[in-house]
Amino acid sequence: MKNTYDFSWKDLGDLAEGRPNLGSETSVTVYRLMQFTFKDIFSKELGREKTCELFVKAGLLAGREFCRNVLNPALPFDEFVADLKTKLIDFKVGVLRVEQADLENLHFVLTVSEDLDCSGLPIFGETVCDYDEGFIAGIFKEYTGKDFTAKEVDCWATGDRTCRFEVKPIKV
């Protein structure tokens, strides 16, 4: 067996064939169960900080793959955002809203409400959407070809009703 694994969109399988009765959707509880148990085990093996870092990295990969396979990066920005919004609702990831879009400096402020990762969580006092941060940065990286950071500045888990992300290119 190979020591590492390279993700491929094809590995997600043929759901029409595989789940003729249950379909392509599952419950958010199961999704969160998996994420939070991963978080539990990883943090005990690797520490909180490393775990967060890995979640962001995984989210980044997911965002890029999502952009490549689900979105159309050839669209102009306005249409791209409209499409992204629709797809995030279709896939029941969350309701994306843009608060600020500075196309010159590529600086964006986005909110995601009813977020898949955190909406309705008890208030922990810290943001929990590490995977989402990576996911959003990944989409922007794939769309613009530049490296981005997405920082969650507000989160349900910090007492906000919506998660707010500041997206900026990484200065090299």
Place this chain on the structure above:
Amino acid sequence: MDSTQALKAIGSCLALAMERGLGKNGLVFPVECKDAADDTCRNFCKNLEQIFAQMNETYRFAEALANGELKTEVSRSNIFAMPLKALQASLRHLTWQTNQVADGDLSQQVDFLGEFSLSFNHMIASLRDKESLEQRLKTITDVLGEGVYLVDTEGRLIFANPEAERLLGYSFQEMAGKMVFNTIHKQFADGTFFPPEGTQLVSAIHNGQVYNNDDCVFACKSGRLMPVSLACRPVITGGKLEGTVIAFHDITEQKKYQESLQTINALLEKQASTDALTGIYNRLEFSKLLTLEISRARRYQSSMTIIMFDIDKFKEINDAYGHQTGDSVLIDMARVVNANVRTTDIFARWGGEEFMVIAPGCALDQGIQLAEMLRLRVAQTTFSVPREVTASFGVAALRRDDTEISLTNRVDHALYQAKANGRNRVEAEDADA
């Protein structure tokens, strides 16, 4: 302070708030927690004090949102403010969306905001409809074989379609905002500039009138004056004059065609009225002119004489030298006589070798003198045949009760007399007969 005292103080504070509202200072917690009698009371008071503080903060936050201050912040731990934060996020997003729409981004949709979503999405749908209508209109003006300008009420250009750009050679960018009166519409067809009071087109634009002109010129960028046919229609929105649409097309070809048509018509008219061989009037035109001259003589009560003449023994010339020679004798005859009648006289070929002269203003004796002079000139002329060519002349003057026919009959008779009396001579009608 025991529990009962604390509850009373809190109770009256709340009652006041219920009666008067929160006021400038908000809810002020009336109990010093540290003075509470026991732990239970102290903890309760601490929690309630915090809740008071959160409610005050929420109130101020809601107030700020109500005033549209979307940047206002509220502490994270405030449990009452949570739905307001969601509202704040929605409003910030809507603000951005509205700006996007204003910049022409019609991909915006509002999701999950109830009635507001419906209204917003309805607005976007209407804007899209409007956009597609505009797009359709643009396509139409793009492909139209007619130049289209839109000017404001002052005459400043605000739109030009590709055909207008092509026709006059000015791009829209060059013309945008410029007065059409200083650029394309400033000269008459002969190149002279308009008077200061302008033209009908100028006043149609200023006053929003319908105006058509099939014979106008526009100045091209090259300086060329292009003949155009144009139609102006005012654009009125909400009862207010917004400007004028000027549709025009190049009529250079049409003009050329018209001019050539005029030339052809003039030529045809001339052909219909002249004798093809000699170039003088033919019999048809002579008849018309005779009628005209008779009525003119009657109107002015002036005299008028007609002369009819005939080339002597013309058949012999034809038989001996051929028709071509005969024709050239006819041509020479016409030339000689034409050179010797007055400009006011009318000279025509009557048919064969017979000719007619109308001499307006001449009484019979003057007509006889004219005929005698013509006879002499003819007899003196050398024609292109090796023999003498002469002519016989009949003269008749207009009488009170004459018709064209009676006058013509008398002159014909006089000519017959001249022939009978030996040719190369003038005979007048019998004035007394």
